[in-house]
Amino acid sequence: MKNTSILLTLISATLCAGLATTASANHRSGDFPLPEIMAGGDFNHDGNIDLAVNLSGFDNFTVLTGDGAGNFTIKRHVEEDTLPKAVVAGDLNNDGQLDIVAVAQWGYNVKTYLGDGAGGFEFSQEINGDGEPNRLRLADLNKDGNLDIIYNAPLENKLIIFFGIGNGRFSQSALELERYPNIFGIRVADLNKDGNLDIAFTYFEDTTPTGSHLQILLGDGAGNFTVGQNVVINPQCNNVEFNDMNKDGNLDIILAGAGAENDTGVFISTYLGDGAGNFTLKQALDLGTGSIKGEIGVGDFNEDGNIDVAFPLSSNGGQRGDFSTDLLMFFGDNQGNFTQGQTVTVGKEPGSTFVGDFNKDGHLDIAETNRTDGTLSVLLGNGNGTFTTHATIPLNAVATP
Numbered sequence: 036m037k038n039t040s041i042l043l044t045l046i047s048a049t050l051c052a053g054l055a056t057t058a059s060a061n062h063r064s065g066d067f068p069l070p071e072i073m074a075g076g077d078f079n080h081d082g083n084i085d086l087a088v089n090l091s092g093f094d095n096f097t098v099l100t101g102d103g104a105g106n107f108t109i110k111r112h113v114e115e116d117t118l119p120k121a122v123v124a125g126d127l128n129n130d131g132q133l134d135i136v137a138v139a140q141w142g143y144n145v146k147t148y149l150g151d152g153a154g155g156f157e158f159s160q161e162i163n164g165d166g167e168p169n170r171l172r173l174a175d176l177n178k179d180g181n182l183d184i185i186y187n188a189p190l191e192n193k194l195i196i197f198f199g200i201g202n203g204r205f206s207q208s209a210l211e212l213e214r215y216p217n218i219f220g221i222r223v224a225d226l227n228k229d230g231n232l233d234i235a236f237t238y239f240e241d242t243t244p245t246g247s248h249l250q251i252l253l254g255d256g257a258g259n260f261t262v263g264q265n266v267v268i269n270p271q272c273n274n275v276e277f278n279d280m281n282k283d284g285n286l287d288i289i290l291a292g293a294g295a296e297n298d299t300g301v302f303i304s305t306y307l308g309d310g311a312g313n314f315t316l317k318q319a320l321d322l323g324t325g326s327i328k329g330e331i332g333v334g335d336f337n338e339d340g341n342i343d344v345a346f347p348l349s350s351n352g353g354q355r356g357d358f359s360t361d362l363l364m365f366f367g368d369n370q371g372n373f374t375q376g377q378t379v380t381v382g383k384e385p386g387s388t389f390v391g392d393f394n395k396d397g398h399l400d401i402a403e404t405n406r407t408d409g410t411l412s413v414l415l416g417n418g419n420g421t422f423t424t425h426a427t428i429p430l431n432a433v434a435t436p
Contacts, residue, residue, distance in 0.1 A: 067092040068430040070404035072121035072329050072387045076133045079154035084391045087135055089122045096122050100154055105394035105415050105425045111434050113156050116142025120169035125182050128203030138168045138186055149203050159203050166191030174223040176232050177258035187218035194218055216240055220275035224286055227312035231256035237272040247272055253312055263312050270299045276333050278342040280371040285310035291331045301325045305371045317371035326350040329387030334399045337420030341367035345401055347385030358384040358407055377421050382408035
């Protein structure tokens, strides 16, 4: 179901692009890495956080090993399919090693890669991904001890679930939840406190003020879902996060957007949960014109006990190519509200964030992809909500043996 005209356009653009520093160890379909959504974890069992960064321009993901002091080294590039958009990490085959699942928008597939515990990954299975998928999650939705894959099919108006069947393999047929166009933000959690995982996702029918929605699907613990609350939200929302923001014991929702092709501006909005799977708007912050292409990061960055948000602003204007260099910080107040804090200057066209303590000093740090620059910014947290740029890593570099 590949679109030939789109592929020819991509090839033509690639051939016309200026040549960046070559890297013979890379699998490269283009000259620019174009990093987007990343995953993290201890891939080589050395006690340090490592990263897998999706490179949509090279049709691969690159693995960077952390040294526990905030430094990362490119160790390998793993081939994917055309225009990969995101990677997630989890133990697919229950062997104690982290594995990777990757989604390719123009490859129309989802691929699994099994980890060897030393930072290497081997291709395992390809899963059909019609509908130009670009977001995915892992969770055990049916309580059989195996992780399942949840991903979007924006052009086919579906949310698709492939259930794990053991040994890192997945079912040949999928559960397809239809009539949801342009799904982007997806998260999984127990929203109604029944012990079963539920799904929240955002989708949009059109670009009107009432055309975007948050949909709740309530799980029964056996892989089945009942349609729950549907909320009209800010236009073209592409980020969903859960946290108990007001400490009442119920999960709340943080939404952020808007996506790359919007003309309505960017925002953060919060919804407080009632513990039964229903949510009520608490705050909506209008952040002006612009867009966010990747994923926000959440954590208690100023160590006051409240959740905060790191917002990578991809564009700060309505014109294509008007790229930002801003990572915006927002601090929570224990009631579900956010106020803006430090703006961290990063590379051109901030993409996505990953949050963790990279240098083991007890403070949360942030890794952030810069799509146009082809770099990864490593920002070390000071524990008070401010960050210092520790490193800027070119992602077109040759892997280090």
